[in-house]
Amino acid sequence: LNPDYIRSFLFESKMMPSIWIVIRIDGCHFHRFSDIHEFNKPNDKQALDLMNLCAVAVLEEFQDIIFSYGVSDEYSFVLKKDSQLYQRRASEIVSVILSFFSSMYVMKWKDVFPKKELKYPPSFDGRAVCYPSAEILRDYLAWRQVDCHINNQYNTCFWSIVKSGKSKSEAQSYLKGTQAREKNELLLKEFGIDYNTLPPMFRQGSSVFRVKTETSIRENGASVRKAQTEIITEYCNIIEQSFWESHPSILD
Amino acid sequence: LNPDYIRSFLFESKMMPSIWIVIRIDGCHFHRFSDIHEFNKPNDKQALDLMNLCAVAVLEEFQDIIFSYGVSDEYSFVLKKDSQLYQRRASEIVSVILSFFSSMYVMKWKDVFPKKELKYPPSFDGRAVCYPSAEILRDYLAWRQVDCHINNQYNTCFWSIVKSGKSKSEAQSYLKGTQAREKNELLLKEFGIDYNTLPPMFRQGSSVFRVKTETSIRENGASVRKAQTEIITEYCNIIEQSFWESHPSILD
Amino acid sequence: LNPDYIRSFLFESKMMPSIWIVIRIDGCHFHRFSDIHEFNKPNDKQALDLMNLCAVAVLEEFQDIIFSYGVSDEYSFVLKKDSQLYQRRASEIVSVILSFFSSMYVMKWKDVFPKKELKYPPSFDGRAVCYPSAEILRDYLAWRQVDCHINNQYNTCFWSIVKSGKSKSEAQSYLKGTQAREKNELLLKEFGIDYNTLPPMFRQGSSVFRVKTETSIRENGASVRKAQTEIITEYCNIIEQSFWESHPSILD
Amino acid sequence: LNPDYIRSFLFESKMMPSIWIVIRIDGCHFHRFSDIHEFNKPNDKQALDLMNLCAVAVLEEFQDIIFSYGVSDEYSFVLKKDSQLYQRRASEIVSVILSFFSSMYVMKWKDVFPKKELKYPPSFDGRAVCYPSAEILRDYLAWRQVDCHINNQYNTCFWSIVKSGKSKSEAQSYLKGTQAREKNELLLKEFGIDYNTLPPMFRQGSSVFRVKTETSIRENGASVRKAQTEIITEYCNIIEQSFWESHPSILD
Numbered sequence A, B, C, D: 001l002n003p004d005y006i007r008s009f010l011f012e013s014k015m016m017p018s019i020w021i022v023i024r025i026d027g028c029h030f031h032r033f034s035d036i037h038e039f040n041k042p043n044d045k046q047a048l049d050l051m052n053l054c055a056v057a058v059l060e061e062f063q064d065i066i067f068s069y070g071v072s073d074e075y076s077f078v079l080k081k082d083s084q085l086y087q088r089r090a091s092e093i094v095s096v097i098l099s100f101f102s103s104m105y106v107m108k109w110k111d112v113f114p115k116k117e118l119k120y121p122p123s124f125d126g127r128a129v130c131y132p133s134a135e136i137l138r139d140y141l142a143w144r145q146v147d148c149h150i151n152n153q154y155n156t157c158f159w160s161i162v163k164s165g166k167s168k169s170e171a172q173s174y175l176k177g178t179q180a181r182e183k184n185e186l187l188l189k190e191f192g193i194d195y196n197t198l199p200p201m202f203r204q205g206s207s208v209f210r211v212k213t214e215t216s217i218r219e220n221g222a223s224v225r226k227a228q229t230e231i232i233t234e235y236c237n238i239i240e241q242s243f244w245e246s247h248p249s250i251l252d
C-alpha cells in the first residue's frame, strides 16, 4: 500500500492567478422545494431573506469575497482577484462555501420560518467560473440581474393572470411573445400593478457586499475616527456604471 | 450583453468515462468543532452515528453510489464506474453530494444530540478523485481504513494517558516512535484495555453500502420471492479480499 | 519582476497514472499536401512508407511507446500504462513526439522521394487521449482500423470509377449508400479487382511495434542465447483477438 | 464498436476566452544538438538566424500571432487575446505551431548552413500559457529578455575565459557569485570586450512581429496610400515602456 501512489490520482485544478473567481450556487430542484414549503408565488420575501442571511454569513466567514448577488434560488460570490483561498483550488473553494451555505440555510430556517417545518434537506449545486477583467465580471453580474428582471416580470404577469382565475396554460399562451412594455401595460391595466413600485428586492435581486465606514469614537477624551468594514444588503441596480463608481473599492 | 460569451468562461471538467469516481468529504476545522460540541475523546459514538445517518441518506438519494466508507470527520462515496450523474461533471457531483450531506447533518443533529445545541454550522470540503481499476480503488479504500486504524490506536493510547493524569505533551513524547504492538501492550498493561475488544466502529470505521436481499411474500396464495436492495451499515474489514468476495456485486 | 509569479500561470495538466496514453497525430490539410506532391490515389505506397519510417524512428527514440498504428495521414502512438515520460504532462509528451515526427518526415523525404521536391513544410496536429483498460484501448485501435478499411474500400471504388472516365460527382452518387459487399462486387465485376488481394498495407494500415527476439551468439566458444527487442512494421489485422494473443507482451 | 464512446475519452481543454495565449517552444537537448552541429559558442549567429526565419514563417502562417520573442533554443509566440484558432484548444494550437516550426527548421537548414549536414532531426517541446492582462503578458516577455541578458552575459564571460586557456571548471568557479557589473568589467579589462557593443541579437534576443506600413502607389495616375502589414525582426529592448508605446497596435 503506497499512499503517495494513491494520492497521485488526485488532480488538483488550480484557478489561474490574478483573475476574479465567481462561485455560483443554485438550489437543486427548487421548483419542488418551493412548492412543498409553500413559498409565495412568484416571490417569497421570507425565502429570499433566508438566502440573504446565509449570504451575509458567507461573507462574514470568507474575507476574500468582495461582492455577492442573489436572485431566486441562486447566489453568486465574487472572490477578489488575488485571493489565495485554498491556493485557488476549484473544488475546495466551491465545496467549502457551498457546504457552509447549506448548513446555514438549515440552521437559520426556523428563525425565518418559525411556524414552517423544514420537510427535507435542501441542496445546492456549485461551480467556479473565472473572469479575467473587471468589465467581463461586471457583464457577468449584469447578466444575472437582467435574468432576474426578465423572470420576475414574466412571473409577476403569469401569477397575476393565474390568480385572476385563468389556467396556467392560458396564462402561458397569453404571455407568449409579449414584449417588456406590453407586460408592464398588462400589469397596470388588468391588475392595477405599477411594476416599478414592486419591492426592489423582487425586481433587482439582492447584492451583499462590504462597505468601508468610519465612526467617531472617544478615546482618552479625544474624538478618533475609526475605519470599519461592514457587510450590507442592498436591492439596487448593479448594471449601471453609477453603482460601481459609488463603490470603487469593490473591484479596485 | 451576450450570454453565450459570458457562459463561455465556464470550464466544465468532465471525468473520464468508465472509471470509478470517489467523492471524499472532510469536515473543516473539526478539531475545533469537536471541542466546542464536547465530543467524547477520542471517539464519540453519537457523532459517528450522525455521520453514518447522513451517509445512508446520501446513498438513498444518489442511486449511483455503490459503496461509502467513513471515519472521523470524513466520508468517501464511490460512484459506479459507468455513472452518468451530472454527465460526470466534477464540480456538480461534488457540490450536490456535499451540499446534501451538510444540510442533512444539521437537520439530523437534534435527533442524535437531543440535548446538545448546534453552536454553528459545520462545513465540509469535498473533492472528486478517479480510480481506473478495481484494484486501485480497493487500495484507496484500504488506505483510508489503515489510516483509521493507525489514528485510532494512537488516539486511544494518547487519551488514556492523558485521562490518567499526564499532560498532553507527556503523552505525545511517550508515544513517539512506538510500534503498533507496543501501543497494544501499553493499553493492556497500563489501562487494562484489550484493543481488539474496542467497538468495531472505532477500530474499522463505517462502511455503508447496498446489499441485494430476497424476501418471500405471499401473492394470490402462492409464495413469491422478491429481490430488494437494502442499504446497510457495517464496521468490517474492507482491506481483506474476503469482504469483496462476499459482496461481488459492489465492484461488478 | 517575479519569475515565480509569472511561472504560476502555467497550468500543467498531468495525465492520470496507470492508464494507457495514446498520442494521435494527423496531417494538417493533407488533402492539399497530397495533391501538390502528386501522391498516387487513393494510396501512395511511398508516402505511407515515409510515415512508417518516421514511426519506426519515434519508437526507437521513445522507449515507452509499446505500439503504434498508422493509416493515411495519421498515426497513433500508445505509451505503456505506467510510463513516466515527462511526468505524464500532456502538452510535453504530445509536443515532443510530434516535433520529432515532423522533423523526421522532412529529413527522410528525399530518401523516399529522391526525385520529388518537398514544396512546403508539412505540419501535423497532435493530441493525447487516455484509455483506462486494455479492452477500451483495443477498441480504440479497432476503431482506427475499421476507419482505414471503410475509407480504403470507398476510395478504391471511387478512384477506379474516376480513372475509368467518369466525373468525381458521378462516382460519388454511384457509390452513395452502397454496402461493403456491393463495393467489393463492383470492384471485381467492373474493374477486375479482387479487393482482398490489394496490398495489406492499404487494406489494414501499418502497425509498428516491438517484438522480443532471441539470437544465439558465440561467446568464448559457447553458444549463448541473447534476448533482444526489435521494432517491426506489419500490415495485419489488429481487430482480431489472435493478434493480441500472439503478442501478449504488448499490453502486459 | 461505438465510435462515440471511444471519442468520449478525449478531453479537450479549451483556453479561457479573451486572454492572451503564449505558446513557448524550446529545443530538446539542444546542449547536445549545438555541440554535434558545432555551433559557435556562446552564440551562433546562423543558428539564431535559422530560428528567426522559422519564426517569421510561423507568423506568416498563423495570422493570430501578434508578437514573438526568441532567444537561444526557445521561442514564445503570443496569440491575440480574442483568437479563435482551433477554438482555443490547447493541444491543437501548441501542436500545429510546433509541428510547423520543426518542419520548417529542417527545410531551411541547408539555406542557412549550406555546408553543414543536419545530423539528426531536432525536436522541440511546446506548451501553452495564458496571461490575463497586458501587464502580466509584458512581464512574461520581460522575464524572457532578462533571462536572455543574464545567460548571455554569463556565457560570454565563461567562453572568453575558456578560450583564453582556462578549464571549464576554473571558469565556473571564477564567475561564481559575480555581479553584473563585475562581469562587464572582467570582459573589458581581461578581454577588451565592451559588452554593450556586442551584437544586439545576442544581448537582447529577437522580436518578430507585425507592423503596419503605408506605401504610396500610383493608381490611374493618382497617388494612393495603401495600408499593409509587414513582419519584421528586431533586436530591441522589449522591457522598456517605450517599445510598447511605439507599437501600440500589438497589445491593442
Ligand SMILES: Nc1nc2c(ncn2[C@H]2C[C@H](O)[C@@H](COP(=O)(O)OP(=O)(O)OP(=O)(O)O)O2)c(=O)[nH]1
Residues within 6 Å of the ligand: A026, A027, A028, A029, A030, A031, A032, A034, A035, A039, A040, A041, A042, A043, A044, A045, A047, A048, A072, A073
Ligand atoms: N414560489 C416560489 N418559488 C421560487 C422562489 N424562488 C425560486 N423559486 C423556484 C421557482 C423555480 O422553479 C425554481 C428556480 O429555478 P431553477 O431554474 O433553479 O430550477 P430548479 O431549482 O427547479 O431546478 P435545478 O435543479 O436548478 O435545475 O425555484 C420564490 O421566491 N417563490
Ligand SMILES: Nc1nc2c(ncn2[C@H]2C[C@H](O)[C@@H](COP(=O)(O)OP(=O)(O)OP(=O)(O)O)O2)c(=O)[nH]1
Residues within 6 Å of the ligand: B026, B027, B028, B029, B030, B031, B032, B034, B035, B039, B040, B041, B042, B043, B044, B045, B047, B048, B072, B073
Ligand atoms: N473528540 C472527537 N474529535 C473528533 C472525532 N472525530 C473527529 N474528531 C476531530 C479530531 C480531529 O482533530 C479532527 C479531524 O482531523 P482533520 O485532519 O480532518 O482536521 P480538521 O478537521 O481539524 O482540519 P481540516 O479542516 O480538515 O484541515 O476531528 C470524535 O469522534 N471525537
Ligand SMILES: Nc1nc2c(ncn2[C@H]2C[C@H](O)[C@@H](COP(=O)(O)OP(=O)(O)OP(=O)(O)O)O2)c(=O)[nH]1
Residues within 6 Å of the ligand: C026, C027, C028, C029, C030, C031, C032, C034, C035, C039, C040, C041, C042, C043, C044, C045, C047, C048, C072, C073
Ligand atoms: N493521394 C493521396 N492522398 C492521401 C493519401 N493519404 C492521405 N491522403 C489525403 C487524402 C485526404 O484528403 C487526407 C487525409 O484526410 P484528413 O481527414 O486528415 O483531412 P486533411 O488532412 O485534408 O484535413 P485536416 O487538416 O486533417 O482536418 O490526406 C495517399 O496515400 N494518397
Ligand SMILES: Nc1nc2c(ncn2[C@H]2C[C@H](O)[C@@H](COP(=O)(O)OP(=O)(O)OP(=O)(O)O)O2)c(=O)[nH]1
Residues within 6 Å of the ligand: D026, D027, D028, D029, D030, D031, D032, D034, D035, D039, D040, D041, D042, D043, D044, D045, D047, D048, D072, D073
Ligand atoms: N553553442 C551554442 N549553443 C547554443 C546556442 N543556443 C542554444 N545553445 C545551447 C546551449 C544550451 O545548452 C542549450 C539551451 O539550453 P536549455 O536549457 O534549453 O537546455 P537543453 O535544450 O539542452 O535541454 P532541454 O531539453 O531544453 O531541457 O542550447 C548557440 O547559439 N550556440
Ligand SMILES: O=P(O)(O)OP(=O)(O)OP(=O)(O)O
Residues within 6 Å of the ligand: A026
Ligand atoms: O440550471 P439553469 O437553467 O439555471 O442554468 P445553468 O445552471 O446556467 O445551466 P446548467 O445547469 O445546464 O449548467
Ligand SMILES: O=P(O)(O)OP(=O)(O)OP(=O)(O)O
Residues within 6 Å of the ligand: B026
Ligand atoms: O486534510 P488531511 O490532512 O486529512 O489530508 P488531505 O485532505 O488528504 O490533504 P489536503 O487537505 O492537504 O489535500
Ligand SMILES: O=P(O)(O)OP(=O)(O)OP(=O)(O)O
Residues within 6 Å of the ligand: C026
Ligand atoms: O479530423 P478528422 O475528421 O479526421 O477527425 P478528428 O481529428 O477525430 O476530429 P477533430 O479534428 O474534429 O477533433
Ligand SMILES: O=P(O)(O)OP(=O)(O)OP(=O)(O)O
Residues within 6 Å of the ligand: D026
Ligand atoms: O527547461 P528550462 O530549464 O529552460 O525551464 P522551463 O522549460 O521553464 O522548465 P521545465 O522544462 O521544467 O518546465
Ligand SMILES: [Mg+2]
Residues within 6 Å of the ligand: A026
Ligand atoms: Mg443549473
Ligand SMILES: [Mg+2]
Residues within 6 Å of the ligand: A026, A027, A028, A029, A030, A031, A073
Ligand atoms: Mg435551481
Ligand SMILES: [Mg+2]
Residues within 6 Å of the ligand: A026, A027, A072, A073, A074
Ligand atoms: Mg435557479
Ligand SMILES: [Mg+2]
Residues within 6 Å of the ligand: B026
Ligand atoms: Mg484536507
Ligand SMILES: [Mg+2]
Residues within 6 Å of the ligand: B026, B027, B028, B029, B030, B031, B073
Ligand atoms: Mg477535517
Ligand SMILES: [Mg+2]
Residues within 6 Å of the ligand: B026, B027, B072, B073, B074
Ligand atoms: Mg479528517
Ligand SMILES: [Mg+2]
Residues within 6 Å of the ligand: C026
Ligand atoms: Mg482532426
Ligand SMILES: [Mg+2]
Residues within 6 Å of the ligand: C026, C027, C028, C029, C030, C031, C073
Ligand atoms: Mg489530416
